[in-house]
Structures are given as structure tokens and as C-alpha cells.
Amino acid sequence: MEKALWYLLVGTRGGTNRVRIIRALSERPRNANQLSEHLEVDYNTIRHHLDMLLDHSVVEKGGDDYGALYFLTDQFEHHREAFEEIIQHMD
Secondary structure, three states, X not given: OHHXXXXXXXXXXOHHHHHHHHHHHHHOOEOHHXXXXXXXXXXXXXXXXXXXXHHOOOEEEEOOHXXXXXXXXXXXXXXXXXXXXXXXXXX
8 A cells, every 4th residue: 555655646647636635534535526626627627536546545436427425445544654754755
């Protein structure tokens, strides 16, 4: 998980938005539209980042399509300390 977090947050473009998504989901589960409105980021951009986070087991989806809620995975929660360390290294 730590390697995946380095890749997602530092190694590719969009790391800042992914951090913002993770922080928003730490507050409470949200769907893609809610994240888009809350973060003031285009809906399609949010969906792209959620797909990346899903592929790397950072978030999981509950429900179907448009209204699906996204949650942080237990696997991510076990590595939250690594997440906090990694974001300290971001510009």
C-alpha cells in the first residue's frame, strides 16, 4: 500500500486532488457528485481519480453507478500514517 500511495500521490499528476479526495472521504462517505461540488473539481476529473484510487485499494465503492458512495478501505486506514508522511513530502 505504501508504494501505491507514493505512486498515486507523488509519482503521477493529480496527486494533490487525490489527497483532497482522501481527506474529504475521511470526513464522511460521499458520491462522485458530492465530491465534485465539495472540492470544486470537474465531475469527470473526480471520477478519474476515484477510478485510480479504486484500482489501488485506497477507496471502495458501495452502491450502483451515479449514486455510489465511496469509502476509504480498511487497508488504507492501516496505512494512514504512511499517507500522512507522504503528503509532507509533496510540494
